[in-house]
Amino acid sequence: xxxxxxxxxxxxxxxxxxxxxxxxxxxxxxxxxxxxxxxxxxxxxxxxxxxxxxxxxxxxxxxxxxxxxxxxxxxxxxxxxxxxxxxxxxxxxxxxxxxxxxxxxxxxxxxxxxxxxxxxxxxxxxxxxxxxxxxxxxxxxxxxxxxxxxxxx
Numbered sequence: 001x002x003x004x005x006x007x008x009x010x011x012x013x014x015x016x017x018x019x020x021x022x023x024x025x026x027x028x029x030x031x032x033x034x035x036x037x038x039x040x041x042x043x044x045x046x047x048x049x050x051x052x053x054x055x056x057x058x059x060x061x062x063x064x065x066x067x068x069x070x071x072x073x074x075x076x077x078x079x080x081x082x083x084x085x086x087x088x089x090x091x092x093x094x095x096x097x098x099x100x101x102x103x104x105x106x107x108x109x110x111x112x113x114x115x116x117x118x119x120x121x122x123x124x125x126x127x128x129x130x131x132x133x134x135x136x137x138x139x140x141x142x143x144x145x146x147x148x149x150x151x152x153x
Contacts, residue, residue, distance in 0.1 A: 031108030032101055034079050041109050043072050044081060047096045048106035055094045081105060 027035035036044070046061040047053055055073075059066040073096065076082035081102035084094050098106055124132060 028112070029108070030105045030112060032081075032105045034081070034101075034105075036079075036081075036105060039072055040076055040079075040081075041105065043069070043076060044098065044102055044106050045109055047082060047098050048103065048110075051097055052095050055096070058096065076102070 024038045027037045028041070029035050030041060042062055043058060046058050050057065050061070053061070055069045056066055058069050058073075062069075073082055073084060077084065079101075081099055082096055083099060084096055087093065087095060127135075
């Protein structure tokens with residue numbers, strides 16, 4: 001690969017990362033009056049996809065620390081979107097479920113992703129299986145590099 005080709009691809013990749021980082025700061029309504037930050041709607045997504053999920057499972061699902069979960073849950077409870085409870089059979093573990101308003105936000109988020117996924121699928125429809133496999137391999141390798149960088153500091 002020519003150095004200028006690498007530079008063009010690398011610059012585009014970092015611009016995309018920067019844009020997604022900025023997107024993560026923008027709250028959206030997802031069909032409810034309350035605007036939700038990505039960290040909030042993704043927690044709603046985790047709970048919506050796995051009703052009765054516990055705090056540990058939410059952390060694993062989202063790839064965040066177990067300590068970060070209660071902070072976001074408190075915000076969502078304050079907004080009337082989530083309830084936390086303990087099961088009588090296991091009083092030690094905290095479980096989560098969505099309120100009716102939380103379900104509305106969850107469904108709105110699912111519609112948002114369906115629209116976004118449709119646009120992405122239209123881009124991928126222009127590629128053959130070999131090109132798609134190559135993109136998957138490259139993204140997997142980049143993910144591994146990012147994971148290593150996070151671990152190594």
